Amino acid sequence: MSGELSAIFPGAEDLAASTAAARVNGYIAGYGARAGLDAELSSLGLSPAGKKRLSGMVPESEPSRPAQGCPLPR
Numbered sequence: 900m901s902g903e904l905s906a907i908f909p910g911a912e913d914l915a916a917s918t919a920a921a922r923v924n925g926y927i928a929g930y931g932a933r934a935g936l937d938a939e940l941s942s943l944g945l946s947p948a949g950k951k952r953l954s955g956m957v958p959e960s961e962p963s964r965p966a967q968g969c970p971l972p973r
Contacts, residue, residue, distance in 0.1 A: 903949045919943045926953060932961040 904923065908914040923943060926936055936957045940950050 903945055907944050923953060926957050929958075930961070931957065933957050933959050 904917065904920050905914060908917050908920070914920055919942070922939065923945075925931055933954065936954065940954070943950075943953075945953065
């Protein structure tokens with residue numbers, strides 16, 4: 900999937916600033932459930948194979964997580 904996004908956003912800065920890349924990374928990291936992905940999948944610019952691969956990585960329901968924040972140095 901990163902190769903597909905890199906083709907759309909050839910510059911590293913463009914890719915890093917891309918909403919699509921941020922959304923894909925979030926789903927891969929476990930933030931979001933399949934229903935949310937399904938609603939926006941067509942807007943991410945992925946090929947049919949990329950969409951299928953990403954869908955397979957996203958659970959049906961969002962996993963519960965403890966509240967997280969940025970750790971502060973001690």
